Amino acid sequence: MKKINLLILDDREENIISLRALLEELDDLHIIAHTDPNEALKVCWHEDITIAMVDVQMPKMNGFEFVSLLKSNQKTNHIMVIMVTAISKEERYLLEGLRSGAIDYLYKPLNPEITRAKVRSFIHQVRLQEEIKQKNIALEVSGKELLLAKEEAEHARKSKEIFLANMSHEIRTPINGIMSVIHVLKTSPLSNEQLEWLGILDNASQSLLVIINDILDLSRIDSGKFKIEMEDFSLTKFIDNMDRMFKVKADHKDLHFIVEKEGDLPDNVVFDALRLQQIVTNFISNSLKFTEQGSITFNVKLLDIGPKGYLIRFTVTDTGIGILTDHLPKIFQPFEQGDGAITKRYGGTGLGLAIVKQLAELLDGEVGSKSDVGIGSSFYFEAWFQKSKTEQTQKPNEPYINFPKLDGVQILVAEDNDLNAFMLAHMLKTWNCEVDIVKDGQQALDAVLHKTYDLVLMDTHMPVMSGFDAIKAIKALDDLEKNSMPIITISASVLAHEQAAAYEVGARYVIVKPFDPVDLYSKISSVVETSTTEN
Numbered sequence: 001m002k003k004i005n006l007l008i009l010d011d012r013e014e015n016i017i018s019l020r021a022l023l024e025e026l027d028d029l030h031i032i033a034h035t036d037p038n039e040a041l042k043v044c045w046h047e048d049i050t051i052a053m054v055d056v057q058m059p060k061m062n063g064f065e066f067v068s069l070l071k072s073n074q075k076t077n078h079i080m081v082i083m084v085t086a087i088s089k090e091e092r093y094l095l096e097g098l099r100s101g102a103i104d105y106l107y108k109p110l111n112p113e114i115t116r117a118k119v120r121s122f123i124h125q126v127r128l129q130e131e132i133k134q135k136n137i138a139l140e141v142s143g144k145e146l147l148l149a150k151e152e153a154e155h156a157r158k159s160k161e162i163f164l165a166n167m168s169h170e171i172r173t174p175i176n177g178i179m180s181v182i183h184v185l186k187t188s189p190l191s192n193e194q195l196e197w198l199g200i201l202d203n204a205s206q207s208l209l210v211i212i213n214d215i216l217d218l219s220r221i222d223s224g225k226f227k228i229e230m231e232d233f234s235l236t237k238f239i240d241n242m243d244r245m246f247k248v249k250a251d252h253k254d255l256h257f258i259v260e261k262e263g264d265l266p267d268n269v270v271f272d273a274l275r276l277q278q279i280v281t282n283f284i285s286n287s288l289k290f291t292e293q294g295s296i297t298f299n300v301k302l303l304d305i306g307p308k309g310y311l312i313r314f315t316v317t318d319t320g321i322g323i324l325t326d327h328l329p330k331i332f333q334p335f336e337q338g339d340g341a342i343t344k345r346y347g348g349t350g351l352g353l354a355i356v357k358q359l360a361e362l363l364d365g366e367v368g369s370k371s372d373v374g375i376g377s378s379f380y381f382e383a384w385f386q387k388s389k390t391e392q393t394q395k396p397n398e399p400y401i402n403f404p405k406l407d408g409v410q411i412l413v414a415e416d417n418d419l420n421a422f423m424l425a426h427m428l429k430t431w432n433c434e435v436d437i438v439k440d441g442q443q444a445l446d447a448v449l450h451k452t453y454d455l456v457l458m459d460t461h462m463p464v465m466s467g468f469d470a471i472k473a474i475k476a477l478d479d480l481e482k483n484s485m486p487i488i489t490i491s492a493s494v495l496a497h498e499q500a501a502a503y504e505v506g507a508r509y510v511i512v513k514p515f516d517p518v519d520l521y522s523k524i525s526s527v528v529e530t531s532t533t534e535n
Contacts, residue, residue, distance in 0.1 A: 001028070003027075003028055003029060003030040004028055004029055004030065004050045004051065004123055004126055005029075005030050005032060005047055005048055005049045005050055005051075006023070006029050006030070006031050006032070006049075006050070006051045006052070006053065006119070007032050007033070007034070007040060007043060007044065007049045007051070007052040007053070007054075007079075008020065008031060008032070008033040008034075008052075008053050009033075009034055009035075009037060009040045009052065009053070009054045009055060009058075009063075009066065010033075010035065010055040010058075010084070011035050011036075011055060011057075011058040011059060011060075012035070012055075013035060015055065016033045016035065018110075019053065019084075019110070019115075020033060022110065022112050022115055022116065023115075023116065023119060025116070026116065026119060026120065026123070028123050029119070029123070032047065032049070036060065037058060037060055037061040037065075037066045038060065038061070040052075040066070041066070041069060041070075041076075044070060044075075044076045044079065045073070045075055045076065049076070049079055050078075050079065050080065050126050051079065051080045051081075051082070051119065051122050051123075051126070052070070052079050052080070052081045052082070053081075053082045053084050053106075053119075054066055054067060054081055054082070054083055054084065054102075055084050055085065056083055056084070056085035056086075056087060056093075056097070057085065057086070057087060063083055063084075063085070063097070064096055064097060064100045065100075067081050067083070067097070067100040067101045067102050068100045068101065070101065071100070071101035077101075080103055080122050080125070080126075081101060081102040081103060082102065082103070082104045082105070082106055082118065082119075082122075083097040083102045083104070083105050083106070084105075084106045084107075084108065084110070085097075085105065085106075085107060085108065086107070086108035103193055104118060104122075104193065106118065125197060128201070129200075132208070135208060136208070139171075139208065171208070171492075172209075172492035172512075172513045172514060173417050173420065173492045173513060174417075174419075175205055175208055175209055175513070175514050176420055176492065176513035176514035176515065177417065177419035177420050177423060178201070178205045179202075179205050179514040180419075180420065180423030180424070180426075180427070180514070181419075181423060182198060182201060182202050182205065183400065183423075183427075183517055184423065184426060184427075185198055186198065186399065187399045187400070187401045205514075209514065228272050228275065228362055228363060229272055229274070230270055230271060230272055230386070231270065231271075231272070231273060232268060232269075232270055232388045232389075233268065233269065233270075233271070233273040233388075234267060234268050235265060235266060235267060235268065235269050235300075235312075235385070236265075236267045236268075238273065238276070238277070239259060239261070239298075239300055242259070242277075242280060242281075242284070242298060243257070243259045243298070246284050246288070246296070246298070249288055250288065250296060253288065253291070253292070254293070255288070255291060255293070255294065255295060255296055256294070256295035256296070257295070257296050257298070258295055258296070258297040258298070259297075259298050259299075259300075260297060260298070260299040260300070261299075261300050261301075262299065262300070262301035262302065263301055263302030263303075264302060265300060265302050265310075265312070266310055266385075266387070266388070268388035269309070269310060269312075269385040269386065269387070269388050270309075270385065270386035270387070270388050271363075271383070271385045271386065272363060275359050275362075275363060276314075276381075278355070278356075278359065279314070279356050279359055279360065279367075279381050280298070280314055280316070280381070282353065282355075282356050283314075283316035283356075283379045283381070284296065284298060284316050286353070286379070287316055287317075287318035287320060287377070287379075290318070290320040290321050290377070291318045291319060291320035291321075291376070292320070292321075293319070294318070294319030294320075294376070295318070295319055296316065296317070296318045296319075297315075297316070297317045297318075298314075298315075298316055299313075299314070299315040299316075299317065300312065300313075300314055300315075301313045301315070303382065306384075308384040308386070309384050309385050309386040309387045310384065310385045310387070311382065311383075311384050311385075312382065312383070312385055313380055313381070313382035314380060314381050314382070315378060315379070315380040316378070316379050316380075317376065317377070317378040318376045318377055318378075319375070319376040320376050320377060321373070321374070322371045322372050322373040322374055322375055322376055322377055323369075323371040323373065323377055324371075324373055325371070328369055328370075328371060331353050331369070332353050332354055332356070332357040332367070356381070360381055360383070363383050364383060364384065365381055365382055365383030365384075366381070366382050366383070367379070367380065367381050368380055400427060400430065400517035400518065400521060401430045403431060403521050404431075405431055405432040406431045406432060406433050406524065406525070406528060407432045408432070408434065409431075409432075409433045409434070409454045409455065409524070409528055410433070410434045410436075410451075410452075410453045410454045410455075411428055411433050411434070411435050411436075411453060411454065411455045411456070411457060411524075412435075412436050412437075412438065412444060412447055412448065412451075412453045412455075412456045412457070413425055413428070413435055413436070413437045413438070413457045414437075414438050414439075414440070414441065414443070414444035414456065414457065414458045414459055414462065414467065414470065415437070415439070415457075415459045415462075415490070416439045416440060416459060416461075416462045416463060417459075420459075420513075421437050421439075424457065424490075425437055427517055427520065431521065431524075433524075436451070436453075439462070439463075440462045440463050440464040440465055441458075441462050441464060441465030441466055441467055441469055441470030441473075442464045442465040442470070443464075444456065444458060444465075444467075444470045444474075445465070445470050445473050445474060448474055448477075448482055448485065449477075449482075452481055452482060452485070453485060454485075454486075454527075454528060454531060455485070455486050455487070455488065455524060455527050455528070456474070456485060456486070456487045456488070457487075457488050457490055458470060458471060458487055458488070458489050458490070458507070459489070459490055459491065460489050460490075460491040460498070460502060461491065461492070467489055467491070467502075468501060468502070468505050471487055471489075471502075471505045471506050471507060472505050472506070474487065474506075475505065475506040486508045486527045486530075486531065487506060487507050487508060488507065488508055488509045488510070488511060488523055488524070488527065489502040489507045489509075489510050489511070490511045490513060490515065491510065491511075491512060491513065492512070492513040499512075508523075508527055509523045509526075509527070511523065
């Protein structure tokens with residue numbers, strides 16, 4: 001594995017020698033040291049420096065000025081900077097360092113264990129970012145392979161479906177573990193810096209999930225298995241959620257995110273809320289990707305009212321790089337972007353807008369775009385929304401650890417992935433559930449034979465005996481108390497026939513990884529309440 005370059009900048013040679021000796025035991029590091037800030041800047045420009053430990057007080061240029069120069073240059077603004085100082089621990093010095101772009105502080109005399117621990121932590125973050133980057137590259141390669149599979153004859157369609165199921169399961173399983181850890185960490189006391197790292201990790205895992213879902217959605221649409229689900233939802237809350245979600249992301253790029261409403265928009269409507277969110281999120285995410293300065297405007301306009309309900313247009317306009325006019329038609333085609341150079345510079349699979357166009361057709365709506373190179377782009381979606389007769393209540397938004405306790409509920413968790421099993425058990429225990437864990441279907445059956453549980457959470461894909469076979473075996477038991485035991489499957493598969501199969505063998509509910517703790521709690525509560533009522 002390639003070593004990480006760490007720069008030590010201190011005007012005293014003896015401090016450099018001391019710090020170098022302190023970090024020598026860290027095998028992943030290649031240390032470069034300088035006493036002159038100007039020479040150190042040259043090194044940063046020409047060498048792949050990842051971490052810098054910078055002294056604050058230096059004669060030619062202080063540490064704050066040095067860090068500001070690093071952060072102002074595109075070549076060096078990625079460098080993680082730790083300020084090392086012997087001056088006062090007053091907050092004003094700390095704030096000045098953080099404002100200049102540093103992410104941590106160390107105070108002299110340095111504590112060896114703390115110093116090594118912090119540097120190890122940053123090394124871990126770098127490795128994690130590299131791993132996520134490699135997974136994104138792997139997924140983009142996978143997307144291109146899917147295009148070739150689509151061009152094959154009809155007999156190859158089944159092979160593609162099997163490939164998609166396996167890919168989804170294998171990638172969703174570790175993502176579920178990562179996102180579960182994120183949920184747990186969000187309930188812990190964290191510093192602002194740690195919250196920022198957590199946000200980066202959350203965004204990366206969500207991005208991976210979006211790519212997987214995009215690929216699966218395209219396959220479902222092509223095979224005619226895609227379902228549109230109309231429901232009552234609050235349009236007002238939908239717009240507010242978009243505002244909250246993307247204003248933060250726009251702020252990170254120093255962009256203005258503006259929401260505009262035109263006309264007497266209804267509060268509640270009937271539509272496929274999930275697909276509407278998918279379309280609008282795609283538009284805004286593209287604008288964020290291709291806009292370096294200026295603004296992004298999200299406009300919602302009531303165009304007409306008629307027998308069908310409300311004709312509403314959603315438009316996203318940006319001040320980004322723009323698209324050549326003759327390239328506009330192909331951006332709605334699968335695996336296409338406006339220009340090959342765009343893909344090299346900004347990345348992406350080219351699936352998003354293709355799915356948006358097909359979703360619009362399934363929703364009896366319309367999408368369109370216009371753009372000027374160097375000025376910006378505008379994308380819109382419009383459709384008829386049915387009138388709603390119900391008033392929507394907002395889902396509670398609070399940490400899962402604050403949910404009402406499920407005291408004494410005995411749950412068996414059957415999950416072969418250690419991280420997923422650990423995180424699932426952690427969540428259940430915060431609700432005061434009593435939890436046993438097994439790693440395959442045979443162990444689950446044996447556990448049920450020896451003990452009666454209030455609920456079984458069963459992974460469907462496990463060694464020795466699958467979750468499906470274990471459910472069948474439990475339901476076939478002669479003991480009425482055991483064969484009527486409620487079972488919820490937790491699976492990384494999103495294929496409709498696999499979810500249907502779970503219900504057919506006797507599952508009460510199906511939860512898809514990565515799961516939402518709110519959804520998990522809701523289904524467990526429902527099972528417990530039903531069992532209590534029956535008893």
